[in-house]
Amino acid sequence: MNYLPIFAYLYHRPVLVIGGGIVAKRKIEQLYRAGAYIKIVASQICNEIEELIELYQIEWISTKFDPIQLDNVFLVIAATNDAILNENIYKEANIRFKLVNVVDDKFNCNFIFPAIIDRSPVLIAISSSGTSPILVRILREKLEALLPKNISEIALIAGKWRNKVKKYFFSLSDRRRFWERIFNGPCINQIIKGNIKKAKLILHNELNIRPNYSGKIILVGTGPGDSNLLTLRALQVMQLADVVLYDNLVSKEVLELVRRDAEFIFVGKKFGCHIFSQKDINTILIKLALQGKYVVRLKGGDPFIFGRGGEEIQAAKEAGVPFQVVPGITAAIGATVYAGIPLTHRDYAHGVTFITGHDHLENITDCVSLILKKQTLIIYMGITKATKISNLLVSKGCIKSTPIAIISKGTRQDQKVLIGTLEKLGCLASCVSTPALIVIGEVVNLHSKLTWFNSEVKYQHPKSCIINLS
DSSP states (O other), X not given: OOSOOOOOOOTXXXXXXXXXXXXHHHHHHHHHHXXXXXXXXXXXXXXXXXXXXXXXXXXXXXXXXXXXXGTTOSEEEEOOSOHHHHHHHHHHHHHTTOEEEETTOGGGOSSOOOEXXXXXXXXXXXXXXXXXXXXXXXXXXXXXXXXXXXXHHHHHHHHHHHHHHHHHOOSHHHHHHHHHHHHTSHHHHHHHHTOHHHHHHHHHHHHTOOOOOOOEEEEEEOBSSOGGGOOHHHHHHHTTOSEEEEOTTSOHXXXXXXXXXXXXXXXXXXXXXXXXXXXXXHHHHHHHHHTTOEEEEEESBOTTSSSOHHHHHHHHHHHTOOEEEEOOOOHHHHHHHHTTOOSOBTTTBSOEEEEESSSOGGXXXXXXXXXXXXXXXXXXXXXXXXXXXXXHHHHTTOOTTOEEEEEESTTSTTEEEEEEEGGGHHHHHTTOOSSEEEEESGGGGGHHHHOOXXXXXXXXXXXXXXXEOO
């Protein structure tokens, strides 16, 4: 995030505008709508600005810029066609720690104007950090079409009722849940239809309802890493969370989508390094839920595929805590699709088996017959024991040249796909970082023909680094 989006309160605050042309005029109109006290410096002004000076309380203070003019203003806008002057204004304003914008000159700005959807008091600002104004304009048009026309009425009514709601609901959490109920219920539908009296009646009745805000635990599968693979339900739940517990497999871009003021607790576990045991995690989940909190447990992939989700739900059930589960795309499905490797194929594999590679390694030999019978074998968490897995399978009859793939950080921008044979599994595993998935079977041969994620790089899609070591 290159820019911090903020909304400045400019009512009766002095703002200096340097420039007297049409561009300056547009900025002056924006500032006036925000209630700013506007001062103009310009050698000459256009007719449109002359009209604004007559209509509004705008002061033309000088025909020449002097750095001393910056001392008693809140922010500065330079809208001249003199590049040297604009650069000087920027430098002088920066020295005085003033917010300054040189119009259409990103490198001489310490703040920029976003595109604005004005449904006051609701304001939506959109920015591309100065990279693509046309894209921002198109996004604004799309958002304008999606927003209810009377969203301003909704916000105004909510504002008038805010203090009254505080008297009924003392805790911040209870108030938040009340408004979530209102904004997702029939009250909003009545406002949209123009039935304001009926909407206010619903609001009043809702104040006297005391729903059971008992805590609950919701397990959410976040998929292999690409936030675009989250389900709609997962996004909804993440926006309602009071507390979020997450681990190493949950990507940063997924965490960015969680409600901003939720409490975050990291409970990550790595091979050989457990800050929290599974028992500890179960205890934390239950303790928080019994406090009446909406507890969201984010898990990479799907909670019920090697995610110990079943254990956490069992603990919740035994403690009498309500729970839900939101499925996610498991790593085996997401990562292999992004690598162009179908798990089943009429000519190569008639079935697929998922196993882990760190527990009961001797059981992996049971999979030898599957590999020999045109089955695909997926091994989760097998990187640290890749050499042992390779040796065991070969010793039990698997062909050394059996195709294998290792997919590291599948579906993410830094995804890597290593292609080789079973005898080279240990060597390839030493070249990747976790999380990583091992794929064994003839379907791996389709990778070179069906890979699509890597080919999207030229169109500015996330990267896939393909390394063929076969």
